[in-house]
Amino acid sequence: MLTLMGYEWKKIFMQKRVIAVFAVIFILICIGQVGDLIQPLSPIPDAVQTMRNNREHARALTGRELDGDFLYEIFRETEGQNFWLSPYRNIWHIIRFMGEVESPEEAVAFYTNRDNRFAMLPEDEFLMNRVSEGGARWIMQKNEQLPAPWVFAYTGGFDIFLNRANTVAIFLFFVIAICIASLFAAEHQTGVAPIMLAAKYGKSKLIWAKIFTAAGISLGLSLLFTLSTLAISLLAFGADGGWAMLQLRIPFAVYSLTLSQAAWILIINVCLRAFYLGALVALFSALTRSAFVSLILATVYMAPATLYLSLPFNEIRWVFNLNRLIIDFIPHPTEHAVSTFSFFPYEIFGLFIPPFIFEPIFSLVVGAGLLCCAGWVFKRAQVG
Amino acid sequence: MRDLCTLMGYEWKKLLLRKGNVIVLVISLALVCFVQFSLLLPGFTPHENMWEQMREVRAYERARAGNEITALHEYHANFAETLAFQLERGRVSQRGGDWVTQQHEAVPTPWIFYPTAGFGNFFSRSAFMTLVIFTAVAVSIAPLFPNEYRTGVAALQLASKYGKSKLVTAKLLTAATFGLMVALFLTLSALGTSLAVFGADGARAMLQLYEPLSIYNLTVVQGAVILFANIAARILFFSAGVVLLSAKLRSAFSTIIIAFVWIFMAGMIFIPVAIPWIFTFSRLVIAVTPDMVSPVRSTFSIVPYEIFGVFVPPFIFEGVFSLVGGIGLLCCAGWVFKRAQVG
Amino acid sequence: MQLIIDRLTKQYKNKIAVDRVSLTLSQGVHGLLGANGAGKTTLMRMMCGLLTPTGGSVAYNGIDVSREEYRDVLGYMPQHFGYYPNFTAHGFLCYLGSLKGLSKPFAKEKSEALLSQLNLTDVAKKKIKTFSGGMKQRLGIAQALLNNPKILILDEPTAGLDPKERVKFRSLIAKLGSDRIVLLSTHIVSDVEDIAHNVHLMKDGQIIAGGKVDKLLSQGQSLEQLYMEHFGDSEGENDYA
Numbered sequence: 001m002l003t004l005m006g007y008e009w010k011k012i013f014m015q016k017r018v019i020a021v022f023a024v025i026f027i028l029i030c031i032g033q034v035g036d037l038i039q040p041l042s043p044i045p046d047a048v049q050t051m052r053n054n055r056e057h058a059r060a061l062t063g064r065e066l067d068g069d070f071l072y073e074i075f076r077e078t079e080g081q082n083f084w085l086s087p088y089r090n091i092w093h094i095i096r097f098m099g100e101v102e103s104p105e106e107a108v109a110f111y112t113n114r115d116n117r118f119a120m121l122p123e124d125e126f127l128m129n130r131v132s133e134g135g136a137r138w139i140m141q142k143n144e145q146l147p148a149p150w151v152f153a154y155t156g157g158f159d160i161f162l163n164r165a166n167t168v169a170i171f172l173f174f175v176i177a178i179c180i181a182s183l184f185a186a187e188h189q190t191g192v193a194p195i196m197l198a199a200k201y202g203k204s205k206l207i208w209a210k211i212f213t214a215a216g217i218s219l220g221l222s223l224l225f226t227l228s229t230l231a232i233s234l235l236a237f238g239a240d241g242g243w244a245m246l247q248l249r250i251p252f253a254v255y256s257l258t259l260s261q262a263a264w265i266l267i268i269n270v271c272l273r274a275f276y277l278g279a280l281v282a283l284f285s286a287l288t289r290s291a292f293v294s295l296i297l298a299t300v301y302m303a304p305a306t307l308y309l310s311l312p313f314n315e316i317r318w319v320f321n322l323n324r325l326i327i328d329f330i331p332h333p334t335e336h337a338v339s340t341f342s343f344f345p346y347e348i349f350g351l352f353i354p355p356f357i358f359e360p361i362f363s364l365v366v367g368a369g370l371l372c373c374a375g376w377v378f379k380r381a382q383v384g
Numbered sequence: 385m386r387d388l389c390t391l392m393g394y395e396w397k398k399l400l401l402r403k404g405n406v407i408v409l410v411i412s413l414a415l416v417c418f419v420q421f422s423l424l425l426p427g428f429t430p431h432e433n434m435w436e437q438m439r440e441v442r443a444y445e446r447a448r449a450g451n452e453i454t455a456l457h458e459y460h461a462n463f464a465e466t467l468a469f470q471l472e473r474g475r476v477s478q479r480g481g482d483w484v485t486q487q488h489e490a491v492p493t494p495w496i497f498y499p500t501a502g503f504g505n506f507f508s509r510s511a512f513m514t515l516v517i518f519t520a521v522a523v524s525i526a527p528l529f530p531n532e533y534r535t536g537v538a539a540l541q542l543a544s545k546y547g548k549s550k551l552v553t554a555k556l557l558t559a560a561t562f563g564l565m566v567a568l569f570l571t572l573s574a575l576g577t578s579l580a581v582f583g584a585d586g587a588r589a590m591l592q593l594y595e596p597l598s599i600y601n602l603t604v605v606q607g608a609v610i611l612f613a614n615i616a617a618r619i620l621f622f623s624a625g626v627v628l629l630s631a632k633l634r635s636a637f638s639t640i641i642i643a644f645v646w647i648f649m650a651g652m653i654f655i656p657v658a659i660p661w662i663f664t665f666s667r668l669v670i671a672v673t674p675d676m677v678s679p680v681r682s683t684f685s686i687v688p689y690e691i692f693g694v695f696v697p698p699f700i701f702e703g704v705f706s707l708v709g710g711i712g713l714l715c716c717a718g719w720v721f722k723r724a725q726v727g
Numbered sequence: 728m729q730l731i732i733d734r735l736t737k738q739y740k741n742k743i744a745v746d747r748v749s750l751t752l753s754q755g756v757h758g759l760l761g762a763n764g765a766g767k768t769t770l771m772r773m774m775c776g777l778l779t780p781t782g783g784s785v786a787y788n789g790i791d792v793s794r795e796e797y798r799d800v801l802g803y804m805p806q807h808f809g810y811y812p813n814f815t816a817h818g819f820l821c822y823l824g825s826l827k828g829l830s831k832p833f834a835k836e837k838s839e840a841l842l843s844q845l846n847l848t849d850v851a852k853k854k855i856k857t858f859s860g861g862m863k864q865r866l867g868i869a870q871a872l873l874n875n876p877k878i879l880i881l882d883e884p885t886a887g888l889d890p891k892e893r894v895k896f897r898s899l900i901a902k903l904g905s906d907r908i909v910l911l912s913t914h915i916v917s918d919v920e921d922i923a924h925n926v927h928l929m930k931d932g933q934i935i936a937g938g939k940v941d942k943l944l945s946q947g948q949s950l951e952q953l954y955m956e957h958f959g960d961s962e963g964e965n966d967y968a
Contacts, residue, residue: 003825014813017638021645126430174648178641191809195870198775198803199826204795206826292636293404296523299644303519307512307676312427383777 004201004209005216011186012179012217021178022221025171029225033164033232036084044084051156054087055238058154062240066094066150068108075101090159090241091152093251111148114251118143118343129315131344138352139343142254146247155241155248157234158259162249162266164229169270170302172225173277173330177298179217180281182291183210184378189291194383207375210282214371218278222271230263246341253341255354262341265356269340272363273329277302279370286377305330321346324355325362387546391554392561398531399562405524409566412520416513416570420505420577438501442583445499449585453495459596463488466597466686475663475687483695484686487599491592500586502579503604504594507611507680513574514615514674515647518622520570521563522643525626527636528559529721534636542724552718556627560714563623564616571612591684598684600697607684610699614683617706621672622646624713631720647674664689671702672709728788729753730774730878730908735783737769737932744769746932747783756904758919758940759912760950761929762958767912768806770929771882774910775803787878787908799828802876806883808867812856816847816866819855820873827874834873841869844899860887868896872903879909885918897922920950928957 012018031038037047044050064070071094078086078095088095094110101107121127121136128136187193196202242260246253249262257265280301284294304310304327311323328339340359345352399405424434431437467484470476476484532538541547591598591607602610625646630639667682675682682698689701730752737745745766761767772778774785776792785792787800810819817838824834842851845865850858855866864887871879881900885893893915901922903909913919919926920940927937935957943953 003831007822007825011811017633017635017641021641174644182637190811191805191807192811193809194772194775194777194805195803195809195823196826197777198798198801199823200795200799200828200874201826202798203776292527292640295637295640295644299519299648303515303648307515312422312425314427315430380779382779383772 001205001209001212004206005213008183008209008213009216012182012213015182018179022175025175026225026228029168029171029229030232032167033160033229034236036160037236050085051237054085054089055154055156057087058090058152058156059240062153064152066091066152068104070152071098071107071110072101072104075107090155091248094248097251108149115143117252118254126315130317130320132317132347134350135345135347135352138345139254142256142343145256146254147245147256150245150247153241153244153248154238155244155259156237157230157239158241158244158263159249160237161230161233161263162259164233165226165266165270168225168229169273170305170330172222172270172274173302174299175225176218176221176274176278177281177295177302179221180214180278181285181294181298183214183282184286184374185289185291185294187378188289188381188383193381197379197381197383203379207379210378211371211375214278214282214374215275215367218275218367219271222274223267226267226270230267250338250341252343254343255341255356257341266340269356269360269363272360272367276329276363276367276370279367279374282374283370283377286374286381289381302330320344325359329359329363388550388554388557391546391551392558395528395554395558396562399524399528399558402524402527408520408523412516412566412570413573416509416516416574417577419509419512420574421581424581438582442499442501442585445497445501446583446585449498451497453497454493456493456495459592463597463599463686470687473663477690479693480688480690480695483688484599487601488686491590491599491601495590495592498586498589498593499583500589500593500604502582502584503586503589503608505582506575506578506608507594509574509578510611510615510679511674511676513570514618514679515676517567517570517615517619518647518674521566521619521623522626522640522647524566525559525562525623526630526639526643528555528627529630529717530634530636530639533634538724542722548722552721555721556624556714556718559623559627559717560620560710563619567616567619568612571615575608595680595684597681597686599686600684600699602684607680611680611683614699614703614706615679617703617710618672618674620710621706621713622710624710624717625672628713628717628720631717631724634724667698668702668705671698672706728877728908730785730787730910732770732774733784733786735770735773735785736781737766737773737778738781743932745773745780748929748932748934749783750927750934752908752910752925754904754906754908755924756900756909756911756922758923758926759910759929760914760916760919760926760954761912765929766932767929768882769932771803771880771910771912774878774880775801799874800877802871802874802879804867804871804881804884806886808863810855810863810866813854815852815854816842816858816869817851819866820870823870824873829874837873838869841872845869861889861892864888865892868899877907879903879907881909881911883913884911885913885915893918916951916954920944926950928954930957 036044037051039047061070074088074091074095075098078088083089083092086092097114098107098110101109118140121131121139122133131139182189187196196206199206242258242263244259246255246257246259246262249259277298281294281298284297285291288294288297310327311319313319314323324339324342324344340356342355345354346358347353348358422428424438426432426434467476467481467488471478471481529538532541541551544551586593587603587605589604591600591602591604594604594607598607622643626639626643629642630636633639633642667687670682683702685698688695688697690696691701730750732748732750732752734747734749735745736743736747748766748770759767759770769778773780774792776798787797790797811822814822817835820838820841821831821834824838825831827834829837839848839851842848845868847862847865847869850862855863858866864884868881868884871881884900885896888896897918900909900911904922904924911919911923923940925937926940926943927934929935936953940950943950948956
């Protein structure tokens with residue numbers, strides 16, 4: 001079977017167009033990680049030096065508690081400052097949520113205001129459509145477990161990685177769709193399908209070889225893309241701050257995770273979402289017998305997410321969750337990993353499961369199912 | 385000429401006989417029309433009774449049609465801030481800034497209020513509509529040349545009398561007219577739906593009621609026509625590009641990959657530029673893609689193109705650029721097919 | 728060694744492509760003659776497990792067509808032979824060898840032997856897309872023989888071959904038929920006449936005539952005459968003028 005798998009990989013990566021698209025997109029993604037530093041494209045004058053200065057400035061402040069005094073100091077320093085030039089880019093969401101403050105006391109109210117948002121959850125009709133009362137209590141409990149005050153850290157590399165992860169994922173999914181669209185379809189299009197299906201392993205080992213190839217390509221490419229972009233971000237911007245809490249990047253996350261943990265969780269999420277998408281494209285390929293149509297269907301599936309569309313009646317809980325699992329599965333490019341660490345849990349038989357745990361399991365199970373369906377469809381193909 | 389028209393007729397027939405194309409066009413039509421009023425429907429909005437609210441607002445606005453808007457100091461302040469920003473970034477030269485200020489001052493004041501919900505809604509949804517048009521055209525046109533090779537008919541065509549002359553022209557004109565017809569059909573459908581639902585009032589209203597930062601003395605109807613013309617020009621360029629790819633690559637799959645990269649990825653590559661010529665270049669790239677942010681804002685942007693000292697509004701320059709570029713690409717596509725080696 | 732086709736039927740919406748065909752094929756070469764649209768290819772595809780019959784069964788020595796053991800002894804060459812354009816001939820055969828359960832070294836050895844037998848050694852390392860029609864056809868025959876099949880189903884195998892190659896092909900098939908079941912469909916009557924032991928005439932999805940070739944010829948009738956008797960409908964329809 002390994003031999004058959006080897007041939008499947010060869011058939012896919014022998015195609016010049018696949019190599020070309022993969023190479024172009026991979027290079028673009030890698031460059032995109034450090035795009036801020038490349039003159040003259042960067043909006044920051046003397047980008048590299050500015051980044052270095054900001055990094056040193058932020059490193060000197062690493063470990064300081066984000067108490068009222070420090071928050072107020074940051075507010076004063078960043079007032080009117082350009083986001084691109086700020087050494088506090090990684091906590092910009094905190095600064096924005098803090099708003100205009102006139103004293104350290106007002107600044108420290110950030111924590112109270114934040115906690116109040118969660119405390120008021122049961123009264124928010126809109127949000128309470130998305131979670132049960134038990135779920136709301138679970139969210140509040142999780143929030144209460146977070147340490148306070150928070151501690152500032154320079155988190156350059158991790159911040160950039162988390163910021164760009166969704167964009168990387170979209171590009172990655174497109175590459176996977178291109179690779180896998182011809183997995184089953186090409187056999188019909190080239191006319192080799194009759195010979196294959198009449199061969200000894202044509203309806204047994206070959207099918208498994210194709211299934212494992214689809215899985216291997218999805219997981220392999222996603223690991224390549226995510227690990228490369230993480231490595232580039234850490235190398236270019238620094239590997240500091242992995243220990244810092246996730247809330248510096250996503251203030252409304254309620255999970256007690258560090259940034260490095262979040263980065264790894266995100267990588268696993270992206271890989272398994274890619275697996276799910278690869279399985280879906282494989283099924284399209286087997287059903288439609290056309291790589292062209294499969295790619296169109298895959299792109300149509302990915303389009304709503306990039307356009308911020310969602311299912312109607314999204315205020316109904318099961319629709320909301322279905323939307324998260326079907327449409328939002330393809331990440332919004334500008335959401336910066338927020339959906340993975342959303343505070344809305346999945347409620348399964350009274351258990352509350354964070355999205356970053358449930359969604360990968362869902363991807364794995366459903367993806368495996370879709371792959372088996374694709375194999376079954378190909379095996380039972382009527383040729384003639 | 386008659387032969388050419390006959391050949392074009394056959395090419396159109398081939399396009400419309402493909403079930404897939406018909407399905408795509410029907411779905412596209414349904415989508416662009418539906419999206420015009422979807423936010424009024426329960427389930428698509430968290431608010432209740434949107435339809436009733438829309439009617440009430442419309443009645444309120446109609447009652448105030450013709451009133452003058454005199455409190456424009458915020459408008460002037462926003463304009464000054466925007467111009468300063470563009471000047472600071474080097475996207476507009478000093479002379480350009482003067483030109484922009486002149487245009488701004490030529491906009492008549494006070495403004496006259498008219499309800500423009502129908503046109504405004506159409507403008508708001510134009511990004512999605514443009515995306516759908518581009519996708520429908522790409523999917524339909526990508527197999528135009530590859531199918532001839534795939535079915536083996538290319539050999540017969542290229543060996544026939546008109547195979548390297550009128551047939552090629554027919555194919556290119558079909559691609560161009562198909563793209564334009566799809567753009568026209570979907571745009572008119574979208575506009576018609578929006579006006580039917582929200583009201584056709586305010587045709588004479590100034591464009592500034594929708595896009596306050598616009599510096600052009602245009603009415604909303606003129607704005608809609610210009611927007612359509614720009615979309616049509618973009619589609620022409622895009623159709624020509626897709627046809628060139630399909631003739632060169634001979635594979636619908638490869639063509640659609642590049643077409644989708646063109647449609648979806650171009651808008652996602654954000655180049656925050658500090659250098660004017662790169663900024664201009666990136667604008668032209670966006671000018672031939674579906675603008676997924678705000679086609680109206682980019683079409684009526686205050687930043688003109690500066691060509692040999694002459695300042696040209698973007699809706700003129702980009703339209704001409706797309707048109708000329710599109711014709712050039714069509715000629716290239718024809719040349720590629722004529723010289724195809726079949727064997 | 729017997730391949731039993733029992734009341735095999737394939738019905739599409741309002742057309743019966745194969746209508747209760749029953750045949751027992753044993754060792755030797757069997758010819759399947761019929762006009763276009765007679766159902767020959769559909770019959771062959773069902774015998775290879777590519778189409779699910781609407782009714783009836785196909786079994787070789789009791790092994791049903793749906794089982795892997797059946798496909799293990801099957802060699803099939805379709806009417807329109809498909810290939811990967813960027814694979815070399817040798818590479819393509821090795822790939823199919825692995826699909827047929829052959830070990831890598833054996834597949835390599837067998838591929839080389841078959842390429843030599845079919846005069847494709849010179850182009851073994853060239854991409855299939857550079858092959859002429861006849862070369863592709865020979866490659867198609869080669870892949871069918873890779874696993875030394877007990878059942879060899881060849882759908883119009885001589886299409887695209889020049890007369891010299893056809894003669895060579897016939898002697899190859901005659902040799903192969905000595906120890907396996909070969910079913911060969913063709914329009915070229917002389918192919919069947921020279922090498923087949925049995926011939927079956929198919930029309931409108933049914934087997935309308937057949938028998939041992941020797942017996943048919945000893946009755947003073949050539950196969951072509953037999954063919955025209957069954958497929959030439961009326962006087963004058965056989966001329967294009």
